[in-house]
Amino acid sequence: MEEFKYHYKYPHPAVTTDCVIFGFDGVSIKVLLIQRGIEPFKGSWAFPGGFLKMDETADECAKRELEEETGLKNIPVDQFYTFTSVDRDPRERVITIAYFALVRMGEVKGGDDASNARWFSYDEIPSLAFDHDRILRKAVSALKIRICFKPIGFDLLPEIFTMSELQNLYEAILEIKFDRRNFYNKMMKLGLLIEAEKRPENTPSRIPVKYRFNPDKYTELKQKGFRLEF
Amino acid sequence: MEEFKYHYKYPHPAVTTDCVIFGFDGVSIKVLLIQRGIEPFKGSWAFPGGFLKMDETADECAKRELEEETGLKNIPVDQFYTFTSVDRDPRERVITIAYFALVRMGEVKGGDDASNARWFSYDEIPSLAFDHDRILRKAVSALKIRICFKPIGFDLLPEIFTMSELQNLYEAILEIKFDRRNFYNKMMKLGLLIEAEKRPENTPSRIPVKYRFNPDKYTELKQKGFRLEF
DNA sequence: ACAAAAGTGTTAGGCCTACACCCATGA
DNA sequence: TCATGGGTGTAGGCCTAACACTTTTGT
Numbered sequence: 001m002e003e004f005k006y007h008y009k010y011p012h013p014a015v016t017t018d019c020v021i022f023g024f025d026g027v028s029i030k031v032l033l034i035q036r037g038i039e040p041f042k043g044s045w046a047f048p049g050g051f052l053k054m055d056e057t058a059d060e061c062a063k064r065e066l067e068e069e070t071g072l073k074n075i076p077v078d079q080f081y082t083f084t085s086v087d088r089d090p091r092e093r094v095i096t097i098a099y100f101a102l103v104r105m106g107e108v109k110g111g112d113d114a115s116n117a118r119w120f121s122y123d124e125i126p127s128l129a130f131d132h133d134r135i136l137r138k139a140v141s142a143l144k145i146r147i148c149f150k151p152i153g154f155d156l157l158p159e160i161f162t163m164s165e166l167q168n169l170y171e172a173i174l175e176i177k178f179d180r181r182n183f184y185n186k187m188m189k190l191g192l193l194i195e196a197e198k199r200p201e202n203t204p205s206r207i208p209v210k211y212r213f214n215p216d217k218y219t220e221l222k223q224k225g226f227r228l229e230f
Numbered sequence: 231m232e233e234f235k236y237h238y239k240y241p242h243p244a245v246t247t248d249c250v251i252f253g254f255d256g257v258s259i260k261v262l263l264i265q266r267g268i269e270p271f272k273g274s275w276a277f278p279g280g281f282l283k284m285d286e287t288a289d290e291c292a293k294r295e296l297e298e299e300t301g302l303k304n305i306p307v308d309q310f311y312t313f314t315s316v317d318r319d320p321r322e323r324v325i326t327i328a329y330f331a332l333v334r335m336g337e338v339k340g341g342d343d344a345s346n347a348r349w350f351s352y353d354e355i356p357s358l359a360f361d362h363d364r365i366l367r368k369a370v371s372a373l374k375i376r377i378c379f380k381p382i383g384f385d386l387l388p389e390i391f392t393m394s395e396l397q398n399l400y401e402a403i404l405e406i407k408f409d410r411r412n413f414y415n416k417m418m419k420l421g422l423l424i425e426a427e428k429r430p431e432n433t434p435s436r437i438p439v440k441y442r443f444n445p446d447k448y449t450e451l452k453q454k455g456f457r458l459e460f
Numbered sequence: 461a462c463a464a465a466a467g468t469g470t471t472a473g474g475c476c477t478a479c480a481c482c483c484a485t486g487a
Numbered sequence: 488t489c490a491t492g493g494g495t496g497t498a499g500g501c502c503t504a505a506c507a508c509t510t511t512t513g514t
Contacts, residue, residue, distance in 0.1 A: 003239055004237035004238055004239050005237075005239075006237065006238045006239070006240065006241045006242065007234035007235075007236065007237055008234055008236045008238075008242070008244075008322075009233055009234050009235075009236070010236065010244070010281065011236045011284045012236065012238070012242035012243065012244050012245065013242065013245055013282065013284070014238075014240070014242050015242065015243055015245065015325060051240065052243065052314070052325075054241045054243070054316075054323050055316060056316070057314045057315060057316060058312065058314035058325070059314075079311065079312065081309065082288065082309065082312040082327050084282070084287045084288040084289075084327070085287060086284075086285060086286070086287060093284050095245060095282075095288070095327075097312050097314070097325075162493095163493090163494095164492080164493080179477075179478070179479085180492095180493085180494095181478090181479085181494090181495075181496080182476070182477065182478080184494090184495085185475095185476090185496095186475090186476085189475090206483075206484045206485050206486095206491090206492065206493065206494095207484090207485095207493085208492080208493060208494085209493090209494080227459065229457065229459075229475090229476080392466090393466090394465080394466080409504070409505070409506085410466085410467095411467090411468075411469080411505095411506085412503070412504065412505085414467090414468085415469095415502095415503090416502090416503085419502090436464090436465065436466065436467095436510075436511040436512050436513095437465095437466085437511090437512095438465080438466060438467090439466085439467085459502090459503085461514100462513100462514085463512100463513090463514085464511100464512085464513085464514100465510100465511085465512090465513105466509100466510080466511085467508105467509085467510080467511105468507100468508090468509090469506100469507100470505100470506090470507105471504100471505090471506090472503100472504090472505090473502105473503085473504090473505105474501105474502085474503080474504100475500105475501085475502080475503095476499105476500085476501080476502090477498100477499090477500085477501100478497100478498095478499090478500105479496105479497090479498095480495105480496100480497105481494105481495090481496105482493100482494085482495090483492105483493085483494085484491100484492090484493085485490100485491085485492085485493105486489105486490090486491085486492105487488100487489085487490085487491100
């Protein structure tokens, strides 16, 4: 009994954070999962996450767990929902504060603690531990809402990208198709994109224009928000 | 020590829910606060809320506390954020899952347990207990987002209302002014409103037209969502 | 008389959508 | 040579925003 050294007058649930990490490979959206090494659900895939410490906020916890389990540092995380079903963990009552994060896939080094981390696209995702299927569904819809209010390309795309890649990103997230020309016009109107390289005089038209984000404008719009209609 | 009969291997925070209740009196948005009868912050105003029980979800907890402290039954509640600052409660580590709810002010009977519940408009709100100021600010911004995606009048207005009241509601929530004629056109285009009463032949133009919501359309739009640009 | 509330319609500009052709390349 | 990817512009419709006058009533 010595082991159970934290005592309370009323029962307390355990509290965890979990973080749904989205990436983009130029074609489709990916989610980073960790294969669990311990019970419960040993061997199942799950989101990185873990127990809240008494001296850290949930944001700090989410970032710490993210780094510990995937090696990703300094990634901004967005809280989107807290899951509280009574039986979501077989060990004891656990509620989890769920976050999502957007990362450039290149930034995940395969080498870390996270030899057991892997990117999955939506249609490959296995059955997940706990209620993580439900968490994923809610994360996906939070991401859809988010994309309509704030630019997200900078967080998911490489520094230099083509208009097609940007369009693929939006199409992958929102699961709808756009007219190529209209998408181009809409994006250019935002004033967010800069042509990344002078194209040589006789660049063949087959080679796409490369863009980068205007960082000032990007930051401004990210703070102020905008409204994209789709 | 017998009193502290819940034992855990690792420390657990306490978990509460709090509920920001919005109302509307035809002119401005109001928030329902409870005057605390016990320490800490005894005498201060705060949102209704309380500790999560081990056999209930956070949604159930929020509704239960809402009923216990204000008498409001069967009010849908919307989770919008979980607050986890380390020192937000002086007693012990407490995290709170925050909700908001929309109610018709008439439905709050003054008589209940809640003789110490009172409506405040934004500019009357006193300094609140805990970090409830911060919770309020976030609730207000969650409400602003919500109003752009789902109709909310039905939850806040009496059954029968005038176009001015509806406009006042939107203006109060979004804190901006609309052109009366444009607002009218926009609302009528949604197909959500029904004229509530046949106006007699010679109704003087000074008496406003009364509307009610088309409940089918209202439910449809609430589920499907829409996009209102302001 | 005057202020305040309510009813009502038009116009111009901007945004969205739909849509087609040309060029270059790789198969 | 054919399919594919990429660059580019326009016309119509819809929505938005700006805007004024009349009626009635309460003070």
